[in-house]
Amino acid sequence: MISMLNVSDLNVFYGESHTIYDASFTLGDTDALAVIGRNGVGKTTLLKSIMGILPSRSGTVRLNGTVLSNLQSYERVRAGLAFVPQGRLIFPYLTVEENILTGMTHLAKQQIPEYIYTFFPVLKEMRRRRGGNLSGGQQQMLAIARALVSEPKVLILDEPTEGIQPSIIKELAQSLKKLRQELKFAILLSEQVLSFALEVADKFAVLDRGRVVYENERAKVDMDTIKAFLTV
Numbered sequence: 001m002i003s004m005l006n007v008s009d010l011n012v013f014y015g016e017s018h019t020i021y022d023a024s025f026t027l028g029d030t031d032a033l034a035v036i037g038r039n040g041v042g043k044t045t046l047l048k049s050i051m052g053i054l055p056s057r058s059g060t061v062r063l064n065g066t067v068l069s070n071l072q073s074y075e076r077v078r079a080g081l082a083f084v085p086q087g088r089l090i091f092p093y094l095t096v097e098e099n100i101l102t103g104m105t106h107l108a109k110q111q112i113p114e115y116i117y118t119f120f121p122v123l124k125e126m127r128r129r130r131g132g133n134l135s136g137g138q139q140q141m142l143a144i145a146r147a148l149v150s151e152p153k154v155l156i157l158d159e160p161t162e163g164i165q166p167s168i169i170k171e172l173a174q175s176l177k178k179l180r181q182e183l184k185f186a187i188l189l190s191e192q193v194l195s196f197a198l199e200v201a202d203k204f205a206v207l208d209r210g211r212v213v214y215e216n217e218r219a220k221v222d223m224d225t226i227k228a229f230l231t232v
């Protein structure tokens, strides 16, 4: 296993409000790690800081051995991180095709690779429709497709199941599993839906009030411990 993403002693503040405390973890090149935690514990703050969207006060983020700490988020995308934000944030007035192309502006090739439509046939059917006309689940697939076309080494997803119907959540989990197997990238995701995280991830970290308080592999994970942190 090659260590692909390494986060060490990351501290993030909003003004004087200390929000992430000494976050540290490592992701192998084909690992999938789920950061579990209830509302407001700091999941988005942690992921945005790794992406360079929010500044960190101290700590290091390394991708494949390269320190990213001083890079802007677009440079981190070039280096191999891709981000699917909470709430998806697709462009409602752009078509599906145009939305996907916004993920590949820094690549020489400006053609959507065929595997995107193989994995998400519904995006092919709807490729000329505006993003805003898609259902929540379809928009999530679109946001994932937009992230994938930058050919990431690590795909980062912030609460991908939020606002999505249970039947589509299952489909989404299957798609992510297959994509990871075939394209061989690592996944870092945040979640509150444990069943989805168990389906997609092989490692778990529990975040509570800004601290990683528990970490384990899927086979060894103590469900009661995790569930206790998810209940308010």
Ligand SMILES: Nc1ncnc2c1ncn2[C@@H]1O[C@H](COP(=O)(O)OP(=O)(O)OP(=O)(O)O)[C@@H](O)[C@H]1O
Residues within 6 Å of the ligand: 014, 017, 019, 037, 038, 039, 040, 041, 042, 043, 044, 045, 046, 086, 159
């Ligand atoms: N822009 C901001 N300025 C100040 N405080 C913020 C800001 N954004 C978030 N916070 C606070 O930081 C803490 C962590 O928020 P964050 O959004 O990272 O949590 P989360 O785990 O992603 O929650 P959710 O599950 O609701 O998405 C919360 O107390 C939140 O109120």
Ligand SMILES: [Mg+2]
Residues within 6 Å of the ligand: 043, 044, 045, 086, 158, 159
């Ligand atoms: Mg969040």
